[in-house]
Amino acid sequence: MNIRPSAAIRQNYNEIAELCKKTEEPVFLTKNGEGDLVVMDIATYNRREKMLHLREELLSVEEDRLRGIAGYSLPELTNMLKNKINEVAKNGRNK
Incomplete structure (x- = not known):
């Protein structure tokens, strides 16, 4: 399971996008230590x-x-x- 802080999407968008595509798994984003969003590639x-x-x-x-x-x-x-x-x-x- 890939978990990143929500700020990572702004700072490392390309890295997170590549991780989603490579692993074919969602990335879970947290805000203040709590689950906030899930990001995955379109495929x-x-x-x-x-x-x-x-x-x-x-x-x-x-x-x-x-x-x-x-x-x-x-x-x-x-x-x-x-x-x-x-x-x-x-x-x-x-x-």
């Missing part, structure tokens, strides 16, 4: 957001499963995908 932030979104989707599907809401079988999914691919291909030829 790490985007990865975390995508992972969070995926976890939310998986949780939602699992909650539906536990409530007894039926999902799709593999053959049903295959047919749905084939139909969608054919639809897109057909629409592309009509243009």
Whole structure:
């Protein structure tokens, strides 16, 4: 875990930015000894957001499963995908 005083962001921005990119971890900034801000590079932030979104989707599907809401079988999914691919291909030829 990388912890720096908040003044470090003003004094050593490039160093902190490089640390974020190199470690792919956030840097925690403190103010008067207490946690204040978290800084991370944009690539790490985007990865975390995508992972969070995926976890939310998986949780939602699992909650539906536990409530007894039926999902799709593999053959049903295959047919749905084939139909969608054919639809897109057909629409592309009509243009």
